[in-house]
Structure formats: structure tokens, C-alpha cells
Amino acid sequence: MINILFSQEYKNHDTGNHPESIKRIEVVNNLIKEKYTKQNLIEPTIADKNMISLVHDKEYVNYIFDSIPTSGLSYLDPDTIACPTSLKSYLLAVGGSVDAVKKIIDDDNKKNVYFCAHRPPGHHAERNKAMGFGVFNNVAVSAQYALSTGKFKKILIVDFDVHHGNGTQHIFENNPDIHYASSHQFPFYPGTGSSNEIGIGNIFNCPLPSGCNSDTFKALFRKNIVDKINNNFDLIYFSAGFDAHKLDPLASINLENEDFYWVTKIILEKLANNVPIISVLEGGYDMKGLFHGLDNHLKALLEYSNE
Numbered sequence: 001m002i003n004i005l006f007s008q009e010y011k012n013h014d015t016g017n018h019p020e021s022i023k024r025i026e027v028v029n030n031l032i033k034e035k036y037t038k039q040n041l042i043e044p045t046i047a048d049k050n051m052i053s054l055v056h057d058k059e060y061v062n063y064i065f066d067s068i069p070t071s072g073l074s075y076l077d078p079d080t081i082a083c084p085t086s087l088k089s090y091l092l093a094v095g096g097s098v099d100a101v102k103k104i105i106d107d108d109n110k111k112n113v114y115f116c117a118h119r120p121p122g123h124h125a126e127r128n129k130a131m132g133f134g135v136f137n138n139v140a141v142s143a144q145y146a147l148s149t150g151k152f153k154k155i156l157i158v159d160f161d162v163h164h165g166n167g168t169q170h171i172f173e174n175n176p177d178i179h180y181a182s183s184h185q186f187p188f189y190p191g192t193g194s195s196n197e198i199g200i201g202n203i204f205n206c207p208l209p210s211g212c213n214s215d216t217f218k219a220l221f222r223k224n225i226v227d228k229i230n231n232n233f234d235l236i237y238f239s240a241g242f243d244a245h246k247l248d249p250l251a252s253i254n255l256e257n258e259d260f261y262w263v264t265k266i267i268l269e270k271l272a273n274n275v276p277i278i279s280v281l282e283g284g285y286d287m288k289g290l291f292h293g294l295d296n297h298l299k300a301l302l303e304y305s306n307e
């Protein structure tokens with residue numbers, strides 16, 4: 001069984017015609033209703049400022065709280081919008097990602113699987129900067145919290161969103177206990193993610209050429225990520241973005257629906273030694289691509305949880 005953290009509240013983060021829109025969470029909602037009603041659905045709780053400050057500067061956190069408009073929209077960066085009711089989504093997206101860690105610890109670090117159906121995405125958010133639709137780095141706060149409990153010694157974050165997770169890489173590039181592996185179109189937004197960015201030997205970047213198809217993706221992903229990393233982690237995250245799908249309007253990678261099953265499965269088979277998994281939604285801006293990509297990702301997670 002998969003545990004799915006989901007809230008209708010994400011429909012109140014209203015970005016209008018922006019690609020990172022309310023429609024995305026409606027698609028996720030429809031997928032859960034259609035195919036995953038037997039899974040354990042959980043409401044996330046909100047994160048407080050102290051929790052968010054595990055990876056973000058306190059001044060930045062205060063700045064975001066103070067930047068929420070009372071009417072209309074605020075731009076936190078040229079791509080990143082806040083409406084009057086956005087703050088709760090930001091806090092639930094972080095809080096739910098942390099809730100998953102707390103629940104895993106309560107269950108004695110067993111092989112539990114959590115999917116956090118959150119928006120906005122977080123992997124571009126830097127310590128002190130909103131970026132690329134995201135305000136707080138949901139995965140980074142959660143992973144830092146997990147480490148701070150002392151219950152996990154070594155954590156892997158696998159990011160298959162089509163964009164490089166500059167925020168996550170920068171936050172952890174000097175942390176020997178957290179490894180970050182990312183496949184992404186390169187060169188492309190946000191500009192980071194070349195294969196020479198290796199941190200302290202804990203960063204594994206897999207740049208993908210524009211137009212890359214399934215076969216090239218699989219070969220590069222094996223060579224640069226799967227074959228380079230050991231299976232000695234006690235917690236694995238997915239930064240699960242579905243914008244490398246061939247239908248996605250924001251990028252030029254041509255993955256098929258089933259490739260999201262493949263990429264999830266190979267990580268679980270090769271690198272997850274019966275450990276808990278937390279997957280957190282990142283991008284995915286074509287509604288069909290998001291629906292089918294996520295369905296394939298969840299299918300692989302479900303199989304792992306039932307093994």
C-alpha cells in the first residue's frame with residue numbers, strides 16, 4: 001500500500017494561466033479517485049517557521065510570509081507567483097513532506113512508501129530565494145529534518161524532473177550524508193547541472209540532450225546514476241517531476257508514459273534495500289503527461305510496497 005499525502009487546499013494556490021496551475025492538482029486528484037482510492041489517503045499538516053528554517057534563511061522565511069498579497073498577485077521571482085491564499089499551500093507542501101518522515105519513524109523505519117501530492121514544486125527554491133514556481137524546498141526541508149532526528153544515516157534524493165534541482169543541489173552539496181542524483185535537459189533552465197558539478201562526491205548529475213528519447217535516456221540514466229551509486233541508503237526520496245514527458249510544453253525531452261515506471265523501478269530495484277521511500281511531486285505541465293507519468297510512477301511504488 002502507498003500512503004498518499006493530499007489536500008484540496010492546493011486548489012487555493014491560484015496562479016491563473018501560469019503553467020503551474022490549479023489544473024495540475026485536479027489531474028492528480030482525478031488519478032487518485034480513478035485508480036488509487038484503496039491507498040491510504042492522509043491530510044498533510046502545515047510546517048512552522050522553525051521547520052522551514054532547517055534549510056532556508058530565517059530572514060527569507062519572514063520575507064515570504066510578509067510578501068503574501070492581500071489582493072491580486074505578488075511575484076516572488078519572475079516565474080513564481082503568490083496569491084492571497086498561497087501561503088497555506090506552501091506550508092502544507094513542506095509540512096506534508098516532513099509528516100512522511102515522522103510517520104516512518106513512528107512505524108520504526110519500516111519499508112513504507114509515501115507519495116506527497118503537493119504544489120507548488122520545490123526543487124529550484126534556494127536557501128534564500130524563490131525560483132522556478134517554488135518558494136520552499138519541500139524535499140530539502142524533509143531530508144534535513146530526517147537527518148536531524150538521528151534515525152537516518154544516509155539519504156538519497158533522485159530527481160527525474162526535466163529541470164535540474166539547483167536548490168536541492170546547492171543546499172546539500174557539502175553534506176556527506178545526503179546524495180543528490182538528477183537527470184535533466186542540459187543546457188537548459190536553471191543553467192546548473194553539468195556533469196562536473198559533483199559536490200564532495202555526493203552529487204550525480206545526468207545531463208540529457210534536447211530531443212533525447214527513451215533509449216538514450218535509459219542508457220544515460222544507468223551510466224551516470226544507477227551504476228555510480230551504492231545501495232547503502234536508509235531513506236530514499238524521489239523529486240518526481242513529469243515534465244520530461246514528450247507532451248510537456250516546457251521542455252524538449254521525449255519520454256513515454258512507461259519511462260516513468262522504468263526510472264522508478266530501476267532505482268527501487270538497484271538502490272532501495274527494503275528502505276522507506278518518500279516521493280514528492282515536482283513539475284509536469286501537460287495534463288495527459290502528468291496523469292500517465294504519475295500513474296506509472298505510482299504503479300512502481302505500489303509494487304515495491306507490496307513486495
Ligand SMILES: [Zn+2]
Nearest residue numbers: 161163243283
Ligand atoms: Zn521541472
